[in-house]
Amino acid sequence: MSKNEKVIKGNKKHAHLSRQEKKQQKIILTTFIIVAVLIFGSIAFGLLNEYVLKYNRPVATINGEKLMPAEFEKQVRYNRYQLMEQYLQYSNLAQMFGSDPQMGGQFTETLQEIEKQLLPENAVSIGSTVLDQLTNQILIQQEAEKMGIVITEAEIDEAFQNVFGYYSNGTPTPEATATKFIESTLSPEQIAIVTLTPTAAPTEVPEGEPAIDEETAAEEAAQPTPTAQPQPTATAYTEAAYVEQRSNYLEKLNKLDLGYTEEDLRQLIYNQLVYEAVREAVTADVKKVEPQVWARHILVADDASAQIVLESLAEGKDWAELAATLSLDTANKDQGGDLGWFADGQMVPEFWEAASALEIGEISDPVTTQFGIHIIQLLGKEDRPLDASTYDNKVAATFQDWLAGVIEAADIDISDNWVQIVPEEPVLNENTWLILTGQDLIEQEAPQE
Numbered sequence: 001m002s003k004n005e006k007v008i009k010g011n012k013k014h015a016h017l018s019r020q021e022k023k024q025q026k027i028i029l030t031t032f033i034i035v036a037v038l039i040f041g042s043i044a045f046g047l048l049n050e051y052v053l054k055y056n057r058p059v060a061t062i063n064g065e066k067l068m069p070a071e072f073e074k075q076v077r078y079n080r081y082q083l084m085e086q087y088l089q090y091s092n093l094a095q096m097f098g099s100d101p102q103m104g105g106q107f108t109e110t111l112q113e114i115e116k117q118l119l120p121e122n123a124v125s126i127g128s129t130v131l132d133q134l135t136n137q138i139l140i141q142q143e144a145e146k147m148g149i150v151i152t153e154a155e156i157d158e159a160f161q162n163v164f165g166y167y168s169n170g171t172p173t174p175e176a177t178a179t180k181f182i183e184s185t186l187s188p189e190q191i192a193i194v195t196l197t198p199t200a201a202p203t204e205v206p207e208g209e210p211a212i213d214e215e216t217a218a219e220e221a222a223q224p225t226p227t228a229q230p231q232p233t234a235t236a237y238t239e240a241a242y243v244e245q246r247s248n249y250l251e252k253l254n255k256l257d258l259g260y261t262e263e264d265l266r267q268l269i270y271n272q273l274v275y276e277a278v279r280e281a282v283t284a285d286v287k288k289v290e291p292q293v294w295a296r297h298i299l300v301a302d303d304a305s306a307q308i309v310l311e312s313l314a315e316g317k318d319w320a321e322l323a324a325t326l327s328l329d330t331a332n333k334d335q336g337g338d339l340g341w342f343a344d345g346q347m348v349p350e351f352w353e354a355a356s357a358l359e360i361g362e363i364s365d366p367v368t369t370q371f372g373i374h375i376i377q378l379l380g381k382e383d384r385p386l387d388a389s390t391y392d393n394k395v396a397a398t399f400q401d402w403l404a405g406v407i408e409a410a411d412i413d414i415s416d417n418w419v420q421i422v423p424e425e426p427v428l429n430e431n432t433w434l435i436l437t438g439q440d441l442i443e444q445e446a447p448q449e
Helices: 003-056 069-096 101-117 120-147 153-163 188-193 214-222 239-255 262-282 303-314 319-326 349-356 388-409 417-421 430-437 439-445
Strands: 060-062 065-067 289-300 338-343 367-369 372-385 412-414
Touching: 060 120, 065 120, 069 101, 069 120, 069 262, 069 417, 069 430, 101 120, 120 262, 120 388, 120 412, 120 417, 153 262, 188 372, 239 262, 239 430, 262 388, 289 303, 289 319, 289 349, 303 319, 303 372, 338 372, 349 367, 349 372, 430 439
Parallel strands: none
Antiparallel strands: 060 065, 060 412, 289 338, 289 372, 367 372
């Protein structure tokens, strides 16, 4: 091979290697660019999701209505603030009753429970509660619209003032309502069954003492009576004082970075007024009376004892004596086994069914329950007014049953992004404690030396 041929061949080989090298460099560069784009894209998407996308995706959609993250976060912060206010109140109570081991211990346990709830690792628990709260709130407002319920600005204004204890139309005075005394009119049959408490006889004037006539009584009534000494009058709560208190409250919320404005408070009050209006409409038909029975019983351990009771009654033995002697119910055996008036749900089902099926004066066959064997006699049966506590419980149960039905029928889509955005603030620390107690204001207003 000539020298020129060797040069040409070497040049071709060098050119081939150069092309291979360039190709490899291009592959490496392309790979680097792709990897860089993927890394940058991942970072960019993370930042975009962190600061933009997840705040534009609804936390929940309730029958087509979106619950946005901003509203959710704001309410979580406010709920945390309310827990902190509760902590302050219980802390004051714990100091007041610190000398009482039982009371002080109860308040200390409550304080520890609130502290636990406010820990950052438990933030999701508060978030879950708020999510349910806001979902129910939207559902109730949707139902209110169907019912035609409208809350006016004037109603919101008045309720807003009332929250701060200011009543522009005068402080409302609760009307004294007497507890309704329920006294049944007993039939001759009932009177024959039970022994009534005797009515107190008129007090007789002891012999030798003159009776007070009407003229003397009138003269005594006309005598002057001591007048009460005037007491200090509390300083009037003026509109200016109300405005100042409202301003201080909003300033406190601002210092805690809750993002809560006066408009948010008005919305909160509006939500409460809607809730109350819907609750009233839903429970309007809850009756204030219910069927009740009045019965007495003799409780025994076995069928043989039950037969002895029935045979003794058939022979004319006194019920009260048999109850005192044979009944195992120590709570009422000495009162003839009298259970008073009761309604469905207050006794075990078997007992209620048997008692309510009797006629007045009728004695049941032996009735077996988890407590033993009962011989029951019905003393009365009628619709009776509910006491305030029982009525309130029925109203609450009726509303909760209604709301459960609304929730079940609703189209609710809960997003999974709410867990990522649950606020952990405000936290209970020295700074927030000063804000809660108002000590930061005192420090700011202290004169400079």
